[in-house]
Amino acid sequence: DVKVTQSSRYLVKRTGEKVFLECVQDMDHENMFWYRQDPGLGLRLIYFSYDVKMKEKGDIPEGYSVSREKKERFSLILESASTNQTSMYLCASTSGQPNQPQHFGDGTRLSIL
Amino acid sequence: AQTVTQSQPEMSVQEAETVTLSCTYDTSESDYYLFWYKQPPSRQMILVIRQEAYKQQNATENRFSVNFQKAAKSFSLKISDSQLGDAAMYFCAYRSSNNAGNMLTFGGGTRLMVKP
Numbered sequence: 001d002v003k004v005t006q007s008s009r010y011l012v013k014r015t016g017e018k019v020f021l022e023c024v025q026d027m028d029h030e031n032m033f034w035y036r037q038d039p040g041l042g043l044r045l046i047y048f049s050y051d052v053k054m055k056e057k058g059d060i061p062e063g064y065s066v067s068r069e070k071k072e073r074f075s076l077i078l079e080s081a082s083t084n085q086t087s088m089y090l091c092a093s094t095s096g097q098p099n100q101p102q103h104f105g106d107g108t109r110l111s112i113l
Numbered sequence: 114a115q116t117v118t119q120s121q122p123e124m125s126v127q128e129a130e131t132v133t134l135s136c137t138y139d140t141s142e143s144d145y146y147l148f149w150y151k152q153p154p155s156r157q158m159i160l161v162i163r164q165e166a167y168k169q170q171n172a173t174e175n176r177f178s179v180n181f182q183k184a185a186k187s188f189s190l191k192i193s194d195s196q197l198g199d200a201a202m203y204f205c206a207y208r209s210s211n212n213a214g215n216m217l218t219f220g221g222g223t224r225l226m227v228k229p
Contacts, residue, residue, distance in 0.1 A: 031215050033216070041221055042117075042119075042219040042220050045218075053172060099163065100215070104157055104159070105157070106156055106157050110208075
């Protein structure tokens with residue numbers, strides 16, 4: 001089974017802090033994703049990566065950056081956290097095959113005070 | 114850009130009954146993939162069922178089946194013999210066949226409650 005592991009289930013940070021959310025997958029997947037989940041809005045793509053050191057902006061990249069130094073790890077960075085970034089963050093990965101689903105981590109509930 | 118709409122924020126069903134969750138999407142493409150994902154209260158999103166647009170036959174996975182109407186751009190999920198464990202958020206998602214990064218566009222979700 002594919003395992004996607006997010007480093008924290010719950011995280012509380014303060015406004016202005018630099019926040020790192022880590023995600024690791026164990027299936028050698030090329031593609032990795034960071035989503036933000038808010039009630040009524042579903043999942044919105046923040047950034048994705050299709051290879052090591054490669055990244056593409058999703059629908060809502062403002063205020064976020066990402067890093068993919070190794071194939072199995074994809075990090076989401078909030079450079080200067082703000083209260084409107086309080087949300088659930090989901091990481092996912094998938095292979096390059098077109099009909100393959102994305103596999104998700106458990107999510108990180110991030111609160112910015 | 115593609116959009117996915119789930120018009121039912123919440124649904125409820127009696128245990129053992131059948132429920133249908135709606136999903137519509139907007140696209141100008143002819144080849145694409147559609148997915149239903151389930152997110153139980155434990156929060157890990159898991160795949161329920163997938164459909165390739167070029168296949169006319171509706172996908173089925175045990176108690177889960179879809180009604181794919183390509184011309185109407187509709188992709189509903191039917192859950193038969195509902196069980197308490199089916200209670201979850203359900204998300205419909207679209208993926209273009211031209212999408213090199215395998216990106217998904219998600220609907221807003223439907224919360225399904227199952228009554229004992």
